[in-house]
Amino acid sequence: MADWIAGTAYQDIFEASAGQALDTLAPQLFKAGTVLFRPGDAPFGFVLIISGRVNVFLNSRTGRELLLYSVDPGETCVQTTLGLLGAQSYTGEAIADTDVVAVVVPPSMFDTLMATSEKFRRFVFRAFADRLGEMTQFLEMVAFVRVERRLAQWLLARAGEDGEVKATHAEIASAIGSAREVVSRRLEALSARGIVLPERGVVRIVSPDALRRVAGGPDE
Numbered sequence: 001m002a003d004w005i006a007g008t009a010y011q012d013i014f015e016a017s018a019g020q021a022l023d024t025l026a027p028q029l030f031k032a033g034t035v036l037f038r039p040g041d042a043p044f045g046f047v048l049i050i051s052g053r054v055n056v057f058l059n060s061r062t063g064r065e066l067l068l069y070s071v072d073p074g075e076t077c078v079q080t081t082l083g084l085l086g087a088q089s090y091t092g093e094a095i096a097d098t099d100v101v102a103v104v105v106p107p108s109m110f111d112t113l114m115a116t117s118e119k120f121r122r123f124v125f126r127a128f129a130d131r132l133g134e135m136t137q138f139l140e141m142v143a144f145v146r147v148e149r150r151l152a153q154w155l156l157a158r159a160g161e162d163g164e165v166k167a168t169h170a171e172i173a174s175a176i177g178s179a180r181e182v183v184s185r186r187l188e189a190l191s192a193r194g195i196v197l198p199e200r201g202v203v204r205i206v207s208p209d210a211l212r213r214v215a216g217g218p219d220e
Contacts, residue, residue, distance in 0.1 A: 003023065004022075004023075004025075004026075004027050004050065004103060005019060005022065005023075008050050008073065009050075009073040009074030010048060010074065013119060013120075013123050014117065014119050014120055014123070015117060015118075015119050017116070017117060018113055018117040018119060018120045021109060021112070021113060022048075022103065022105070025103045025104070025105065025109075026103075027050055027101050027102065027103050028101070028102060028103070028104060029099065029100070029101055030052075030054075030096045030099070030100040030101075030102065031096065031099055032096050032097065032098050032099050032100075033095065033096060034095070034096040034100075035093065035094070035095055036054060036094040036095070036096065037079075037080075037090045037092075037093065037094050038090065038093050039059070039089070039090055039091050039092065039093060040089050040090065041089060041090045042083070042089055042090075043080050043083035043084050043088075043089075043090065043107065044104065044107075045080075045104040045105050045106050045107060045110065046076075046080060046081075046084060046104070046105040046107075046110045046124075047071075047076075047077060047080060047102050047103075047104055047105075048102060048103045048104075048105065049071060049072065049073045049074075049075070049100060049101075049102045050073060050101045050102055050103065051073060051099075051100065051101045052073075052096065052097070052098045052099055052100030052101060052102070053070050053071065053072050053096075053097040053098050053100065054070065054071040054077070054094050054095070054096055054097060054100055055067055055069075055070050055071075055094070055095055055097045056068045056069055056070070056071065056077060056079060056092050056093070056094045057092055057093045057094075057095070057174065058091070058092050058093075059092075059093055064173075064179060065093075065174050066174060066177055067174045067175045068092060068135065068138070069131060069134060069135060069138070070097065071094075075127060075130075075131070076124065076127040076128065076131065077094065077131075078128060078131040078132060078135065079091065079092050079094075081124060081127075081128050084107055084110055084111075138177070141176075141177070142176075142177035147176070147178050147182055147183075147186055148186050148189075148190075148214060149214060149215055149216075150176040150177070150178070151172065151176055151178075151183060151186050151187070151190075152190075152211050152212075152214040152215035153215045154172065154175055154176050155172075155196070155203060155205060155211065156205075156208070156211060156212060156215055159205050159208075163204060163205040163206075163208065164202055164203070164204050164205070165202065165203045165204075165205070166201060166202050167201070167202075167203065168201055169183045169184050169187065169198075172203075187203065190211070190214070193210070194206055194207060194210075195207045195210045195211050195214065196211065
């Protein structure tokens, strides 16, 4: 099995032949903030993340951005899979959220492994199906769940033990599919009710029980 695979999320996924092919590839470091692709770019390869996280955004002409999904070790980018299988250009933008160590499988090797490795092919399609399911759930949330409830759920899911969520209003808006101005107004309303305390780059949860009641409220 390939040396870089040992101890990673891919250790037990691929058979020996696929591992030998992947062993010819060297892990690469992408520093936090690196743009891996932009709309209109052609897929440069199939990325297997060893450590770190990549965020994939959809950007509007007005400058708004929507966080479509994040890619962690053992997961795949649905836009890359679509691009490689269908020879399509990217429609989103991928940015390294942290320092990322990854192996980039060239398109030619990706095609060969898809044709010859049952386990590699199964991994690609299973990860693709899982990602599409997550995106469907996200779109349903954006379409049918009130902004205040989405905000409350997001804050509760990401709060540390100290009740703090380190994120800007713009980052929160991108994550829950809203606008920064809307998020700011909702946070101010929650603050007026003594539920949260917005600070610069941080939202402090003052009353977790009250925020949980907001998170469990009715949908639109």
